Amino acid sequence: MTRTTRIIALLGALLWAGLARAETITVAVAANFTKTAEAIGAAWEAQSGHEVRFAFGPSGKLLAQIQHGAPFDAYFSADTRRPQILVEAGEARDFFVYAGGKLALYSATLPVDENAEAILADGDYRHLAMANPKAAPYGAAAKQVLEQRNLYERLKTAGRIVQGESIGQAFQFAATGNAQLGFVALSQLQDPDSPVKDKGHIWMPPTEDYDPIRQGAVALTRSRHPEVVDDFLAFVRGETAAEIIRRFGYDVP
């Protein structure tokens, strides 16, 4: 390389660095996806040179915050309805499903892997934990599974159902043994750091017994860095992110 080409190369490199300025985006993420999002975020930061900040919370709260001007660039919900509400209101674009969840019945003590249906109906348990069916998709799915077996009303009247405000709370009821049974997310049992990993008994209700639990994401139109957001969302749909999402116990559409 002559001196001139070297200088030109250096100038080119400087110009390139100036063009690709590192931006920071803020992404609102449903609480159940906390760890998976952090792992994806770290991988994207390493690859893109940009920075992503997360705001975690229950999907419903995040939606209310976005509707009242929260400065988020993208929204990862625990359901598909809420992001679509924002798309219809013109506040969001590019809806896609980023993960699918599976419902699991967990028990630390009772052999639900062998005869879950009998245990649910007349088992020797005091409490069954589940998420609030109105607030959380996993709660709605659990309710459907129980209704299929004509158990929901009966257990409710008997005062055996304890409701957590989120799937995180329902999991805590069951993992601590305060509830002998709990409808939780499979991802909570498979998480590498889960306190109950490879412990207790698990039953997976047939997937046709409940509406699919699909988690949808959107880019928010208020974002000041749309191309950076698009880059992040494209990364979430890519193979690297798919591997991470599967590792944490979710399906990839």
Add this chain to the structure above:
Amino acid sequence: MTLFGIPLDTHPIWLTLQVATLTTLMLAVIGIPLAWWLARMRSRWRVLLEALVSLPLVLPPTVLGFYLIIALGPAGPVTDLLGVFGFEGQLTFNLAGLVIGSVLFSLPFMVQPLMSAFQSLPDEVLDAARLMRAGAVDRFVNVVLPLSRQGLVVGAVLTFAHTVGEFGVVLMVGGNIEGQTRLVSIAIFDHVESFEYAQAHLLSAVMVLFSFVTLVSVYLINRRLSARLG
């Protein structure tokens, strides 16, 4: 930084101290005149006003938080009102929102101890000060406040502690943004949700220890002062 080999993000700790301190100072400025006014009020409306001040005790924090993001949001009535004075922007999802939310939520914790202190002042003391030609401000600063110091200390301590432990309102008004509005209580919640129990325990221990030391020192100082004043 790391403590006992566990990674610890210190930003939520500083932010929490900042919010709690600002909230306590603001509530002292708002609470002292408000409590005095209510304590001396003889009108029949007083009962209604007292109930209004105590309402934050009754409402679920997340509900109060929801009302606040409506009122303080970009299109909210409070923001519109401030717009008249040339204010632009929003009061939510930043430090301002966290402090406003905490001030409202801790209002009864400051006002109630102050009111009981003001009410227990003997009228004779104020009359004596008046007879000695002390002006209203002079009377308040040199007679009322020193005699009601206990109430002010209790109110300030309760406000500070209550703000440090607050979760529902700040989650809603602040929005749990990493490095911006993520307070200690919310950071602990995040750690628990993502099975990072070591971090959750550590942060909880830091919080409990700090609060305990703060409370003990306040009570010690208060006892010394009481002994000196007799």
